[in-house]
Structures are given as structure tokens and as C-alpha cells.
Amino acid sequence: KARSYAFTLPQVKKGALMTSFSGMKTAALEHYKVIQQTTPSKGEKDSVFNEACADLAESFQNAAVRALYRMIMRALEAFPSTKNLVIAGGVACNQAVRQSLQSLCDQQGVQFFYPSPKFCTDNGAMIAYVGERYLLEAKTSPKDINAYARLSLDALV
Secondary structure, eight states: OOOOOOOOOOOOTTTOOOOOOHHHHHHHHHHHHHHHHHSOSTTTTHHHHHHHHHHHHHHHHHHHHHHHHHHHHHHHHHSSSSSSSOOOGGGGGOOHHHHHHHHHHHHTTTTEOOOOOGGGHHHHHHHHHHHHHHTTTTTOTTTOOOOOTOOOOHHHO
16 A cells, blocks of 8 residues: 655745745655664565655655646746746656646646657756766866855856
8 A cells, every 4th residue: 555655845935936845855854764764674674665665755756746836837827928838957857747737738828848858867967977078178176176055157157
């Protein structure tokens, strides 16, 4: 019997069209820890553990798809003259996301576009590619380089 794990959907501030999924990711980690602690000892552990993890992943996906649907619906309401919606990146390869947003676009009379799965790369893949190119060209970074998760684009220009 499949289990369903509860996730609180990210809140979007009134007038805002962006949000964070960090709370959902933290909740998923906490659910995972419970699964680890409550899984029976070896023997039947692998199948019970794998089934519980699959249920957790499905519950997370369902919540994330609902959150994306709500955010996109809010965006379409905020911009009623919108004729097209495009998704890209790794999330564009997810069938549940595609189906949900296609349904929304059909209801709203908006044309929906997404790339072929072979073009649905995520940021990690793109950064790895750049790293490979740097390595092949023997480019290096200074040893004291730092990462800034919220670096403004203005700081780069």
C-alpha cells in the first residue's frame, strides 16, 4: 500500500511570482530520516525501504507540481494578455509537470512550449560542462575563490 507524505506548499507573497522550495526539501529530508529509523532490520529492509522512498519521492513530486501549477496560474492571472508559456531546464523533462501545465494552459487558452527531453539540462549539467571546458583548456581559478548563492547580475556586469 502506497504511503502519502504531507508537504506544505510554498507560500507566494501577494503580488510576487517567485518562491522557494527549501521548506519542502527540508521536509523531504525529515521524512527520509524517519523512513531510515523505522525500516525493519535487514532481510525485508531493502524492499520496504525502497518502497517508502518511492512513495516519498512521489509525494514530493505531487506537491511540487501543485505548487508550480498555482504559481503559473497566478502569473497567467497577473498577465492576462499572455499567449505563450515556455518551461525549460531540468524541470521541463518531468512528465507530471508537463501534463499539469498543459492542462492549465488548455484551460486558459495559452499555448504551451517545452523542449525535447534531450535538451532539458539542469544547472548542474551546464556547470559540469563549463568545468570540463576549463579543464581541457588548462584554465584554473584562484585558490581563495568563493561562491555566492545570491550574487546580483549587476555585480557581474
